[in-house]
Amino acid sequence: MKRIQFTAEDLARTRVATTIGVxxxxxxxxxxxxxxxxxxxxxxxxxxxxxxxxxxxxxxxxxxxxxxxxxxxxxxxxxxxxxxxxxxxxxxxxxxxxxxxxxxxxxxxxxxxxxxxxxxxxxxxxxxxxxxxxxxxxxxxxxYWSRVRSHLSEVRGAFVRTMADGGVEQLFTTLGGPLVRWRPPVLEVAHSHDADIHLNGRGLVIAPTMFSTPQIELLSSPLDPDRAPTLAIPALGHSSLDTALWEDVGQSTAQSLEDLLGRTRAAVLRATLGGCGTTELARRLHISPATASHHATVLRNARLVTTRQDGKAVLHTLTSLGIALLEQRSPLA
Structure with a gap:
């Protein structure tokens, strides 16, 4: 059992993320x-x-x-x-x-x-x-990443709605089923190792994960003691038999996407999956930042990509229509 000790400051700083990382x-x-x-x-x-x-x-x-x-x-x-x-x-x-x-x-x-x-x-x-x-x-x-990412975003959205309706403590009472129990001010997490974890005002990041074992894990950075640890929650249960997640997007899909958009613009669309800045797009695809920005603008005008400010940079992400096009399916499927 891991016992995560919360203060009022920790509760205020608790947030949810979409992924623990690729x-x-x-x-x-x-x-x-x-x-x-x-x-x-x-x-x-x-x-x-x-x-x-x-x-x-x-x-x-x-x-x-x-x-x-x-x-x-x-x-x-x-x-x-x-x-x-x-x-x-x-x-x-x-x-x-x-x-x-x-x-x-x-x-x-x-x-x-x-x-x-x-x-x-x-x-x-x-x-x-x-x-x-x-x-x-x-x-x-x-x-499978486009579907996996979409599913993780849906799970995160459910976390956010729960927090909006009943606060962080309401989220804790519905998190992880029998593997997690909220006993204010302690969140008990079933685990093979026994430990008491004091957040000391850092808060907690809660993130769904797709391929992890059924065991909930607490991830922390050993060289950054001020960084909030992450509680990784499996996003799929034994009853979640959504086999559509595992439909492979084959080479024919990739080729037809290039035929429709052109090779570079199709590559920009694929690279934007999961979120990507203009400079990173240019680096990944070996094109100039101006060219990357132009293609992202065209895709945004076609409602395939959305762009938001991320600090001093911008972050491009796929819309549901962009994901549907990438997978060549109906956006309502």
Whole structure:
């Protein structure tokens, strides 16, 4: 049992997010792929994906010991929905953070030398993890991400409505079913490890997660004690047999989208999934910021993309119509 201690300031600073990050979802998807006792809701996904990961998954598998603590990919690579940003965060992660996250893992003897190099900040070892992350993401997450992201947004929206109707404490009473119990001022979370967690005014971030195990996890940044920890809540239960989530968007869809919009504009539409700024669009697609801005404007005028201010920059995200076009289905389906 984990007991999260709240003050009035913590309750005021509690908020909800859409995702724990694509890196963490990718790690969890690889782990889930090996779990033959996973919920039936993932069975179609497992059948579709299993066998498509080869040796390229090796570095990620090495970071997933069969027993003991697990790696916190959100801490290492952030909660970004962009796989490129996640890789950048991994490559820039401080050596001290690598040692904290990897030092207690029970590595297989054949991986210990490689793991020591990774903990010491070895660039080649990081590149191996980055390549494995991209390869696994392209197979286990990317083909389904638009639907997954949409579902996570719906779950977050339900959290927000509950908070709007009854406050944070009302959310706590309906969160996670029997795995979570609100005993003011303590939120009790069923867990294999016993611990008391004091938020000390930081508040709590509550985020749904798609591919995690049924166990609710508390994620925190060991090098940033002022940052609010994240409570990761599984978004799918055993009864949520929505197999439409696992319909793969194939190559024919991608080709017809390019025929309709043109290659670059279709690439901009795909890159905007999950949210992306103009500078990041330009970097990902190897085009100038002016060109990226032009294509985003055209897509916005067509109501496929919406743009909002995000600090000093802007953030482009897909509308429901944009997602429907990306998946080539009716927006009312």
């Amino acid at each position: 890196a963490a979802e990718t790690f969890d998807s690889v782990r889930l792929l090996k779990d033959r006792d996973a919920s039936l809701v993932f069975r179609r996904w497992q059948v579709s994906v299993r066998g498509r990961l080869g040796e390229q998954a090796g570095p990620l598998a090495a970071l997933m010991p069969r027993r003991g603590p697990l790696i916190d990919a959100t801490s290492l690579m952030g909660d970004t929905a962009s796989i490129d940003e996640a890789v950048d965060n991994l490559m820039a992660a401080p050596r001290a953070l690598l040692r904290l996250e990897l030092g207690n893992l029970d590595f297989h003897p054949t991986h210990r030398s490689w793991a020591r190099n990774l903990m010491d900040g070895d660039r080649e070892a990081r590149l191996e993890v980055a390549a494995a992350l991209r390869a696994c993401h392209s197979v286990t997450v990317a083909p």
